[in-house]
Amino acid sequence: MANETRVFTVGAKEARILEDRLRMELPPHADWRLVPHARFQVKADDVVVTCYTSGKVVVQGRTLDGFVARFFATAADASQGKGTQAGDIDLPLDTPTIGSDEAGKGDYFGPLVVAAVHATPEHAAELTRLGVRDSKTIADDRARMLAGRIEALLDHEIVQLGPADYNARWNAARNINIVLGELHARAIAALATRHADAAFAIVDRFGDERFVEAPLRAALARPLRLLQTPRAERNLVVAAASILARAAFLDGLRASSDECGADLHKGAGAPVDAVARRVVAIGGSALLAKVAKLHFKNTARAGVDPGADRSP
Structure with a gap:
């Protein structure tokens, strides 16, 4: 050959x-x-x-x-001149790995969610058979169904900030990447503490790598190699985490809809603006603060001052 x-x-x-x-x-x-x-x-x-x-x-x-x-398979921004794309998520697992991904970062309504999973080479075939891939390419109903299968198969950790807690943390940090890095660190540290066999964790790179590295060092008592790479959802383990995060976000969005009595939409576009105005009409800015991420521009477009004091 x-x-x-x-x-x-x-x-x-x-x-x-x-x-x-x-x-x-x-x-x-x-x-x-x-x-x-x-x-x-x-x-x-x-x-x-x-x-x-x-x-x-x-x-x-x-x-x-x-x-x-x-x-x-997880080389950051790897480009290949010849052969199969290195980042394809169907490449087999070689060693116990933790993968982490988020959902809700770009959505005005609902929580910010980070999910992490721990997988071993023995899990690769079943994850592939289930059709695990980046959750952004999967319909909501299928994401929910797959999430149940993944939760039964893999140890996992899901951390989230509901809108009210998110707004409080945002007001303190004033940087979404700080907030997001803290959630990734919490989820990864929890799994790494339970699974000493995991030598490294994979996270989608969303900014300066210190946003995850610093809180992870503070939260974890043992060494863990952290690989932060663009489009990490191509990796099978991160793809599984992305599905859990997506399903948890959808559940949180539904809970927020029930709380405010309006059908809340994903995203942050014009349809979301119309729903935000409806929420304000139902319960004013105080209700909006319970179901929305107030620093988004949608808040001002709904006629609400995002920095106003809403203390009772």
């Missing part, structure tokens, strides 16, 4: 993570070399990996699919 070549592009942080993983997980006989213009080169069995200082990673050898699935 002829040799194959796969080419990826990674950032400096991902290159360090890749080298750490290779040094930890490759067999003792792996041959590490220094070559010009490269951070490292290593040969293990029939595979040679060269990571250049430019960020280009060249993988050469025979039958690379398994090796690529193991070490590159």
